[in-house]
Amino acid sequence: MKPLGYRWIFVRKRNEKDEIVRYKARHVAQGFSQRLGIDFEETYSPVMDATTFRYLISLAVSENLEMRLMDVVTAYLYGSLDSDIHMKIPEGFKMREALCAKPKEMYSIKLQRSLYGLKQSGRMWYNRLSNYLTTVYVDDLNIIGTNEEILEVIKFLKKQFEMKDLGKTKYCLGLQIEHMPNGILVHQSNYTERVLKRFNMNNANSLSTPMVVRSLNIDKDPYRPCEENEEVLGPEVSYLMQLGPLCILLIVLDLTFLSL
Numbered sequence: 001m002k003p004l005g006y007r008w009i010f011v012r013k014r015n016e017k018d019e020i021v022r023y024k025a026r027h028v029a030q031g032f033s034q035r036l037g038i039d040f041e042e043t044y045s046p047v048m049d050a051t052t053f054r055y056l057i058s059l060a061v062s063e064n065l066e067m068r069l070m071d072v073v074t075a076y077l078y079g080s081l082d083s084d085i086h087m088k089i090p091e092g093f094k095m096r097e098a099l100c101a102k103p104k105e106m107y108s109i110k111l112q113r114s115l116y117g118l119k120q121s122g123r124m125w126y127n128r129l130s131n132y133l134t135t136v137y138v139d140d141l142n143i144i145g146t147n148e149e150i151l152e153v154i155k156f157l158k159k160q161f162e163m164k165d166l167g168k169t170k171y172c173l174g175l176q177i178e179h180m181p182n183g184i185l186v187h188q189s190n191y192t193e194r195v196l197k198r199f200n201m202n203n204a205n206s207l208s209t210p211m212v213v214r215s216l217n218i219d220k221d222p223y224r225p226c227e228e229n230e231e232v233l234g235p236e237v238s239y240l241m242q243l244g245p246l247c248i249l250l251i252v253l254d255l256t257f258l259s260l
Contacts, residue, residue, distance in 0.1 A: 003086040003108035004039075005030040009116075016171035018190040028117030029087055039083055045122035048135050050173050053142070054186065057177070060144045061184050067169040067177075068150050070141040072129075073162040079114035079124025086110050132160060142169055195245045 011024045034040050060067050072078075086108040089095070099107060114124040129136050141157070143150050157163060170177050178185040196202040 001084070001086050001108075002033070002035075003088045004033055004118075005088055006090055006117075016176045016190070018194070026116055027090065029085075029111075029115045031117045031119045031121075034085075034119050039085060040118070040120040041082065043119045043123055045126040046136075050175065052135070053173055053175070056142070056144055057184055057186060065144050066147055066150060068143045068154070069166040069169040069172060070143060070154065070157070071164045071166055072141065073164060075129075075161070076114050076116050076121040076125045078161060079121060079126075079128050081111060081114055081118075081124060082120065084110065085115075085118065087115075132157065140172055142172060191245075198245075 006027060006029055009026045009028050011026065012020045013022050013024060015021050057067070059065070089104045089107055089109060093109075095104070095107070111118075114121040126136065133141070141163075143153050145153070154163070154165065168179060170179075174188060174191060176187050176190060178187070193202065196204070
């Protein structure tokens with residue numbers, strides 16, 4: 001049995017306005033050293049995609065239902081492991097005095113529950129949660145229904161899991177959700193701004209039709225091939241690196257407004 005390593009992961013959680021709401025420190029296993037057939041078998045965990053989520057939003061609007069977002073605290077730790085996994089003794093772990101005579105490297109700990117970083121953790125959590133729900137997305141639970149139905153479901157789930165009530169759904173799957181009197185607006189303005197800042201385009205002038213409408217002087221054309229020893233004004237960024245995030249944005253979002 002080869003014990004796995006570990007490390008600390010520090011994460012900044014953000015809200016729909018891209019503001020930092022809390023800092024998280026998580027002790028995770030170094031799952032990259034796991035061996036197929038020995039430390040894990042199946043890793044696939046079904047999740048809901050953005051298209052299904054948008055459909056559920058439209059259903060909530062058409063049926064005049066509420067949307068409530070719940071977050072399961074340390075969700076992966078609820079899953080029971082299907083394999084024997086050992087991990088190196090974590091730093092700061094208090095060992096019994098009788099064991100302190102030998103080096104800490106002589107020992108390991110056996111995990112009883114799935115831990116973040118393991119290859120099968122997502123599947124183990126899904127197997128546990130699927131006893132109560134059918135369509136899920138990791139540990140963010142969007143509950144849609146009347147206010148009475150939502151409260152009943154929350155009461156039931158809190159008997160099984162520690163959960164945070166995040167109120168009306170405002171941010172999920174990277175989509176910003178604004179509740180309006182006549183419908184729901186779904187957009188990704190924060191993601192768009194981050195992409196523009198990433199490629200130094202956040203101060204660019206906007207155009208209704210971003211195309212050239214006049215002839216260009218070839219010598220002054222900023223998009224002509226760079227000549228030898230020519231000074232480059234600004235960072236060189238791969239064209240595909242810029243195009244990729246914007247294409248994903250348009251495919252996933254499609255600038256949706258769902259109205260009553």
